[in-house]
Amino acid sequence: MKTFRYNVVVHWGDTDPAKIVFYPNYFIWFDESTRLFWDSVGLDWDSLAKRYGVAGLPIVEAKAKFLSPSKFRDEIVVESQITEWNDKTFKISHAVLNRGQRAVEGYEVRVWAVPRPDEPGRLKAMPIPAEVKAAFE
């Protein structure tokens, strides 16, 4: 399976009075890394909408374990990999590395969904096409 690496610089505004990253920012970086990973295999959000009628990849679940804090000016790497394909959802695991050490471990579960024709504003989960899964191998 492909692994995507996303470089992040910790900015002043990402940190809190304890001088460490305010934890919700890690989920922002997870979200960014997921999107850039899909971009990198030619499956950007616009293409998903045009080719499959898929409206982004809505989040179902997100989790993180915080192993060690990162500080202002640290240069970290988010390593992302799809670790589980289900019929209509998938799990993407993210590890944040700081100076080669695992600082955060987490994942997101997202769903492959299209707008319901009968109910505007609501979505319906659909089976993930085989070619989409293949793009990450």
Next chain:
Amino acid sequence: MKTFRYNVVVHWGDTDPAKIVFYPNYFIWFDESTRLFWDSVGLDWDSLAKRYGVAGLPIVEAKAKFLSPSKFRDEIVVESQITEWNDKTFKISHAVLNRGQRAVEGYEVRVWAVPRPDEPGRLKAMPIPAEVKAAFE
């Protein structure tokens, strides 16, 4: 002219390693206060869209002077007032008060605009209706 008061509690994540509010947050609170002010006179974003075809009130200019810092757990008030009506734009002034002292002074200029029928995704400024201006008196 009406004045709107918006109470804000400074949260941990709003502050930086200097233990004071990270300044872009003040603009977030300006934006929130503007929207809540318009809500409070019956001109919420949804009504604007339905009644006038107006797509939000896009920002043209924003400015702030930072007079004294606010800290974690401070309870501040954003006082907002429309201080200038132009033909197609208006200026909304915001003052942040902390323990009765002016901590930040600023403003936003926003435009009354509708989607261009000929160019999807683009907007066209329009004269602000007199009844809209009257709602703030």
Next chain:
Amino acid sequence: MKTFRYNVVVHWGDTDPAKIVFYPNYFIWFDESTRLFWDSVGLDWDSLAKRYGVAGLPIVEAKAKFLSPSKFRDEIVVESQITEWNDKTFKISHAVLNRGQRAVEGYEVRVWAVPRPDEPGRLKAMPIPAEVKAAFE
């Protein structure tokens, strides 16, 4: 066990192009609710520092399941409760209610920690005092 209720208004800037809350914001609201809950029982961050030498309550783990989206102008409630006391850590569970329906379910695990005298900038987990636990009953 006490339950804390934290009212949140969904602002424009909290939402994304899908017109729903951008998910990391839920973790921001979890963090805010935790802090306000501790405030409400007389155990604010400043008191913790003065009485116990405790430097905030660092995050160890955070998780959320997203059951239904919330939109701009929704008024939601975060219901928080400490659902597990361990020797040096605790679990605080959060449920986000929107129009009475559970929209998000999650939790944070946080640690009771003091600065290490020998290593500046590093923390050491300590047993949570019984009176602290009692404050939430």
Next chain:
Amino acid sequence: MKTFRYNVVVHWGDTDPAKIVFYPNYFIWFDESTRLFWDSVGLDWDSLAKRYGVAGLPIVEAKAKFLSPSKFRDEIVVESQITEWNDKTFKISHAVLNRGQRAVEGYEVRVWAVPRPDEPGRLKAMPIPAEVKAAFE
């Protein structure tokens, strides 16, 4: 005078239901560009503290004019330049370019300040050393 260029990718979470950048984010990028610019000439926040006792460069004023919106996945450049040196403050101008067009123009005024020895938590503005100014030429 030196010009600093800071590349920014517009992420999903940076944009709002109008599918354009939520404006306070531009001030976040101004702040980041300022800091990275100072880093790039060897005057990072840590060095300022060690060499001059200067505690960051607190914001005094910030302004932006929004000329055209940027969207999700746009790759923009923040061009920053110090355009005014005063005795104790300076003005740093920022232009955001999107596909070569000026999308945002703004500036920050920041102050050179040290902690007051007599009043903990308060700062005192000081003259900016000539060698600091020279580093940007």
